[in-house]
Amino acid sequence: MEDSKQTTSKTDRFKSLLDIMKMNISDYFMFFALVVIMxxxxxTTDGVFISSRNISNLxxxxxxxxxxAVGMTLIIVIRHIELSVxxxxxxxxxxxxxxxxxxxxxxxxxxxxxxxLGMLAGMLTATPVAKLGVPAFVSTMAAGLVYRGALLLVTxxxxxxxxxxxxxxxxxxxxxxxxxxxxxxxxxxxxxTLIFGLIAIIxxxxxxxxxxxxxxSYNFTVTNPGLFIVQLVVISALIGxxxxxxxxxxxxxxxxxxxxxxxxxFQFITTKxxxxxxxxxxxxxxxxxxxxxxxxxxITYIVFGAMGLLASLSGIMYASRLRSxxxxxxxxxxxDAIAAAFVGGVSAAGGVGTIIGSIIGALVxxxxxxxxxxxxxxxxxxxxxxxxxxxxxxxxxxxxRRNR
Amino acid sequence: MEKPILEMKSITKEFPGVKALDDVTFSVRKxxxxxLVGENGAGKSTLMKVLSGVHPYGSYxxxxxxxxxxxxxxxxxxxxxxxxxxxxxxxxxxxxxxVYENIFLGNELTNGIVIDSNESIKQAVEILKKVGLDVNPLxxxxxxxxxxxxxxxxxxxxKKEVKILILDEPTxxxxxxxxxxxxxxxxxxxxxxxxxxxxxxxxxxxxxxADTVTVLRDGKTVVTLDAHKDVVNEPIxxxxxxxxxxxxxxxxxxxxxxxxxxxxxxxxxxxxxALGRDIxxxxxxxxxxxxxxxxxxxxxxxxxxxxxxxxxxPDHFRVSGKxxxxxxxxxxxxxxxxxxxxxxxxxxxxxxNGLILIDDVRHNITLANLKEITEGGVINENEEILVAxxxxxxxxIKTPSIEQKVRNLSGGNQQKVSLGKWLFVHPxxLILDEPTxxxxxxxxxxxxxxxxxxxDQGMSILMISSELPEILGMSDRIYVMSAGRINxxxxxxxxxxxxxxxxxxxx
Ligand SMILES: Nc1ncnc2c1ncn2[C@@H]1O[C@H](COP(=O)(O)OP(=O)(O)OP(=O)(O)O)[C@@H](O)[C@H]1O
Ligand SMILES: [Mg+2]
Numbered sequence: 001m002e003d004s005k006q007t008t009s010k011t012d013r014f015k016s017l018l019d020i021m022k023m024n025i026s027d028y029f030m031f032f033a034l035v036v037i038m039x040x041x042x043x044t045t046d047g048v049f050i051s052s053r054n055i056s057n058l059x060x061x062x063x064x065x066x067x068x069a070v071g072m073t074l075i076i077v078i079r080h081i082e083l084s085v086x087x088x089x090x091x092x093x094x095x096x097x098x099x100x101x102x103x104x105x106x107x108x109x110x111x112x113x114x115x116x117l118g119m120l121a122g123m124l125t126a127t128p129v130a131k132l133g134v135p136a137f138v139s140t141m142a143a144g145l146v147y148r149g150a151l152l153l154v155t156x157x158x159x160x161x162x163x164x165x166x167x168x169x170x171x172x173x174x175x176x177x178x179x180x181x182x183x184x185x186x187x188x189x190x191x192x193t194l195i196f197g198l199i200a201i202i203x204x205x206x207x208x209x210x211x212x213x214x215x216x217s218y219n220f221t222v223t224n225p226g227l228f229i230v231q232l233v234v235i236s237a238l239i240g241x242x243x244x245x246x247x248x249x250x251x252x253x254x255x256x257x258x259x260x261x262x263x264x265x266f267q268f269i270t271t272k273x274x275x276x277x278x279x280x281x282x283x284x285x286x287x288x289x290x291x292x293x294x295x296x297x298x299i300t301y302i303v304f305g306a307m308g309l310l311a312s313l314s315g316i317m318y319a320s321r322l323r324s325x326x327x328x329x330x331x332x333x334x335x336d337a338i339a340a341a342f343v344g345g346v347s348a349a350g351g352v353g354t355i356i357g358s359i360i361g362a363l364v365x366x367x368x369x370x371x372x373x374x375x376x377x378x379x380x381x382x383x384x385x386x387x388x389x390x391x392x393x394x395x396x397x398x399x400x401r402r403n404r
Numbered sequence: 405m406e407k408p409i410l411e412m413k414s415i416t417k418e419f420p421g422v423k424a425l426d427d428v429t430f431s432v433r434k435x436x437x438x439x440l441v442g443e444n445g446a447g448k449s450t451l452m453k454v455l456s457g458v459h460p461y462g463s464y465x466x467x468x469x470x471x472x473x474x475x476x477x478x479x480x481x482x483x484x485x486x487x488x489x490x491x492x493x494x495x496x497x498x499x500x501x502x503v504y505e506n507i508f509l510g511n512e513l514t515n516g517i518v519i520d521s522n523e524s525i526k527q528a529v530e531i532l533k534k535v536g537l538d539v540n541p542l543x544x545x546x547x548x549x550x551x552x553x554x555x556x557x558x559x560x561x562x563k564k565e566v567k568i569l570i571l572d573e574p575t576x577x578x579x580x581x582x583x584x585x586x587x588x589x590x591x592x593x594x595x596x597x598x599x600x601x602x603x604x605x606x607x608x609x610x611x612x613x614a615d616t617v618t619v620l621r622d623g624k625t626v627v628t629l630d631a632h633k634d635v636v637n638e639p640i641x642x643x644x645x646x647x648x649x650x651x652x653x654x655x656x657x658x659x660x661x662x663x664x665x666x667x668x669x670x671x672x673x674x675x676x677x678a679l680g681r682d683i684x685x686x687x688x689x690x691x692x693x694x695x696x697x698x699x700x701x702x703x704x705x706x707x708x709x710x711x712x713x714x715x716x717x718p719d720h721f722r723v724s725g726k727x728x729x730x731x732x733x734x735x736x737x738x739x740x741x742x743x744x745x746x747x748x749x750x751x752x753x754x755x756x757n758g759l760i761l762i763d764d765v766r767h768n769i770t771l772a773n774l775k776e777i778t779e780g781g782v783i784n785e786n787e788e789i790l791v792a793x794x795x796x797x798x799x800x801i802k803t804p805s806i807e808q809k810v811r812n813l814s815g816g817n818q819q820k821v822s823l824g825k826w827l828f829v830h831p832x833x834l835i836l837d838e839p840t841x842x843x844x845x846x847x848x849x850x851x852x853x854x855x856x857x858x859x860d861q862g863m864s865i866l867m868i869s870s871e872l873p874e875i876l877g878m879s880d881r882i883y884v885m886s887a888g889r890i891n892x893x894x895x896x897x898x899x900x901x902x903x904x905x906x907x908x909x910x911x
Contacts, residue, residue: 273778280763285757293738293744
C-alpha cells in the first residue's frame, strides 16, 4: 500500500510545519512560560531576580523539591501517587542527624545508609500496591502517617537536632571549590564553574553532531543544516548564560551537582533504556505491558524504590540546608513535588510525563515563590497565585493535548 | 426517484499529515440499508463521525443535508436530536453498570431529581423487546456475551426516535449465529422505516442485506452501486475496494510434511477465581512446526482463556496439567517466560490489552523485544526506526509516519501494528486470537499470505477464529472447543461448517 502523498508545494510544507508546531506546543509551552515568568520578575524587581546571588539561592531552595518531583513524575506515569515522601524525607533527615550526632557515624557511612533505607521504605510501601492492588493513595498515605509519627518519636527527647558535620552541611549550603591558580583572570568570577559550562557546551555539541551523523549513516532525513546550527547555538548560549550567572556568585553549589546528577541519570534511564520504555508502557496500558512480557509488579517496585531513594536525597539536602533535623521537616514536600510534576506536563491518566518537564515545573513554582518574595508580596497572596498557576498549567495542557 | 434522506456533499476532512476524506459525496435514500465498504483507513469511520457530530461542524469542509435541510452538528447530542444514532466500531458500554442503566446512560429518566429506576426498567424492557433481546434489564453488562452486548448498544440507540441508524462494523466481534441475528434485526428495523448505514468488512453479509453499496478508497468515493439493479458480487466489490482483483481469498500453500511437535498440552485445566468455576477442562492439544492449527468455537467457549493460560497466565487462573514446548515441559510464571520460550500471542482485544494507544507505532512494534535493538543497555533508536519501517512496509500499515500515535490509526491498521509487534519477537509458536477482526479483504489476503510464508519457514501457528470460512480456509487441522473442553478434532480436508457448528454447540 502506498504512503500518504508526499507534501511538496511550499504552502503544504508551511502547513505541515504549523502542524508540527501545534503538536509540540504543549511540550515547549512550559519552557516559554518559565522564561516569561523570569523576565516578568526581573523587570518587577529591577533585575534582582536574575542576579547571580538570587538564582543561586533559588536553585538551592528548589533542590530538595526537584529531586522529589523527578521520582513523583515516574510514580504518576505508572498511574500511582506517593503521599509519604514528605515525611519519609523528614524522617530520614532526622535519622541522618541522629546517626552523626548521637551514634558518631561518619558522614560517608550515613549517606549511603540513609539512601538504602529510603529505597527499602519505598519498596515496602509499594508491596501492597504491587502484590494486592491496594490503591497507592491509601498505602502511601498510611506510610506517611507512620513516618510522621516516627519523626516525632525520634525528635521527641531533643526537639531540633543540630548537625555539626561540616561535610554534611556543605551539601545544602556549600559550593564546589574554585581553581586558586586562576585568580588573576576574570576577577570575581568562579572559574571552575565557567570551565564546566564550557565542557558541557562542548560535550553537547559533540553528541549532537554525532547523533546527526549516525542518523545520516542510516539514510534518515535530518533537520536541515541551517536549523541544526541555530539549535546548537541557542542551546550552547543557554548553557553558557546559566554558567555565567552562577559564576557571578559562588559558582555551582553541591545541591545543584546532586540535582544535575539525578536529572542526568533519570533522563537517561527514561529515554534511552528498556527499563524506561517499560515504565511508560506500564503507565500507558498495564495489561498490554504485562502481555508484552513486562512485569507490572516489578516495575512498580522499581519506581517506588527509586522514589524512596530520591526522598532520602531530599531529606539529606533539607537537613543539611537547615544544618539540623526538625520535627516539621518534610511537611508538604509531597504536595510541592506533585504540583511540579503536573505543571511539568505529567498526566494522571498514565504514560505521559518527562523528567525535564518536571524540573521545569519545579523551576516555575520556585521562581514564583522567589519572585513574589522579592516583590514583598504577602504569603497569603503567594498561595493563591501558585494555586492558580498550577490549575492553569494543567488546564492548558489538557486543551492542547485533547485534539491529538 | 425518492428524495434522499441524507446527503453529504464534498466532504473533506484532514488530520495532521492525513487527508482522511477527500471530496466525498454520499447519499442515502429513505428506508434503505446502505452499506459502506472499503479498505482499512479508507475513511469509513471518519465519514460517519463527521455525520454524527464527533468531528464538529467547522472541522471539515462540505455540507450535510438531512431531509433536505442543511445541518451543522457541533456534538453527538445535536445529531441525536436530529434523529441520527451511531454505534461505534468499539463498544461503548460500561461493564459494571446494568443493562437498563447503560441504555439510559446520559439520558437518565428522573422524577424531578432522583433517577426513576422503575420507569427506566419498564421502558428498557420495551426497548429490549424491539431488538429481540430477552435478558433481565438488571443484569450487569460484563455478564453478557459480546453478541448480546451489541444488541444492548442498538437498544441504547433506539431509545430515541431514530431516523438514521449508523452501525460501524457491528458484527466484527460476533460469531455467525449472533451476526445473523443482528442482520435480521437490521432488516426488521428497515421494515419499521429506519434507514440504516452499515459499515462492514464481511462482504457476504453486505451482499445479503444491502440495498445500496458505496465503496470508499483512500478517502474518495469510488462507486455507489444499487444492489437491485447493478451487478454486485464479491469480486466486483473487492476490485473497487483494493483496485485489483483477488481470486482466492485464502491463498494456497504448498503441502509439506510437518516438522516436529512444537507445542503440546496435556490435561490442561484452569480454574478462574473471579468466576468461581473451571474454565478449561482436560485439554489435550498439539501443534507441529509448519502447521496451522485452527481453534473454532462459540464466544465464551474458553478459547481466549486457553491462549492466555498458556501464555504465562497473566489472569492468574489456577492451572494444572502440562505444557511442552519443543518437547520440553515448561512452567511459565508470567508472559515474559512464555516469550522467552518463543511463544507469541496476538490478543483479540487490541485496544484493551494489545497496544499502548497513547504511544506511537514505532514504540508499540518494538515493545515486546527491546533487547534486540538494545546495545550496552541503551536502545538504538535508529535501529528501532528501521525495524518499525520494515514492518510498516511488510504489513502495509497505513500511517503518515511511525511516529503517529496508534490511537489515531484506523481499526484495521491498529491490528496490523499488533501483528507486527509479535512478529518482531520471531516466535516459534504464534498464537493468533481473531487475527483478522476488522481487517479489510485486501489486508486479510496479505495476512493469510504472510501466515503461509511463516509456516513455510517452520513456524507453528495456533489460530483462534470465530469466522468459520477462515478456519476452514487456513487451517491444516481444527480443534473445536465448547464450554472449556475440546469437543472434537479433525483434519481440514474432512471439515465442514456444519460439522464444526455441531460440535461447537454441543456442551
Ligand atoms: N483522530 C485522528 N487523528 C489522526 N488521524 C486519524 C484520526 N482518525 C482517523 N485518522 C486517519 O484517517 C484515516 C481514515 O481512518 P478511518 O478510521 O476513517 O478508517 P476506516 O475506513 O474506518 O478503517 P477501518 O476499516 O480500519 O476501521 C486513517 O488513515 C486514519 O489513520
Ligand atoms: Mg473504521
